Amino acid sequence: MIGVIVPAHNEEALIAHCLAALWEASRHEDLAGEAVRIVVVLDACRDFSGAIARAYGVQTLTLKARNVGIARAAGAAQLLAQGARWLAFTDADSRVAPGWLSAQLALRADAVCGSIAVDDWSPHPHSVREQFRKTYLDADGHRHVHGANFGVSADAYRRAGGFPPLECSEDVALVDRLIASGARIAWSAAPRVITSARTAARARGGFGDTLAAWAAA
Incomplete structure (x- = not known):
């Protein structure tokens, strides 16, 4: 079984x-019918995120940690206990491509770090889009780490010790742990994810804050 974890904090809009x-x-044909289970980790939500998730028939897990590292780890633990062999992570403000999961598995690595794209830059001045275009490498061999586009085998995740309880950069910390454990990591642009460029960032120090800093500069 493939497990997908989505942390959410007041994400009813997206x-x-x-x-x-x-x-x-x-349900991509390349998965050959393998079961996929999705869990939305509702972390200190005060909106209708949970109701929307349940309407889609996915599992939900409720926390009050207000900590994305704890949320990702809790979702992973729940799906590992159910027998997941592969864990895939994205964010509630992101949209994965139809071949996202199959592209991760096709790389035959212990972990996959994917890149991201943005399709709506309207919340920001043109300079922010240009800065992203000039500095962001959306190609194989990149060295970006995004919780919105990440996958890891169950065995490698356990060996590395999982996500640390960090409010920011928990994804980077896990990748560092994976590297230290000898995991084979694919730095790939094949698994596609479109993420939000919204100005109201949910995690301090994350992608949204980076874009805001560029706008301020």
């Missing part, structure tokens, strides 16, 4: 798009 994309990816 989570339906995320789950619709995951539903399509979970």
Whole structure:
């Protein structure tokens, strides 16, 4: 079974798009009918994120940690206990491509670090889009780490010790642990994810704050 983890904090505006994309990816023909289970980790949500997730028929897990590292780890633990052999992570403000899961598995690595794309730059001045275009490498061999586009085998995840309880850069910390454990990591642009360039970032120090800093500069 393939497990997909989506942490969410007050994501009622975007989570339906995320789950619709995951539903399509979970039924991709290249998965050959393998079961895919999705869990939305509702972390200190005060909106309708949970109701929307349940309407899509996915599992939900409720926390009050307000910590994305704890949320990702909790979702992973739940799916590992159910027998997941592969864990895939994205964010509630992101939309995966139909071949997202199959592209991760096709790389035959212990872990996959994918790149991201943005399709709506309207919240930002043109300079932010240009800065992203000039500095961001969306190609195989990149060295980006995004919780919105990440996959790891169950065995490698366990050997590395999982996500640390960090409010930011928990994904980078896990990749560092994976490298230290000798895991084979694919730095690939094949698994495609479109993410939000919104100005109201959910995690301090994450992608949204990077874009805001570029706008301020």
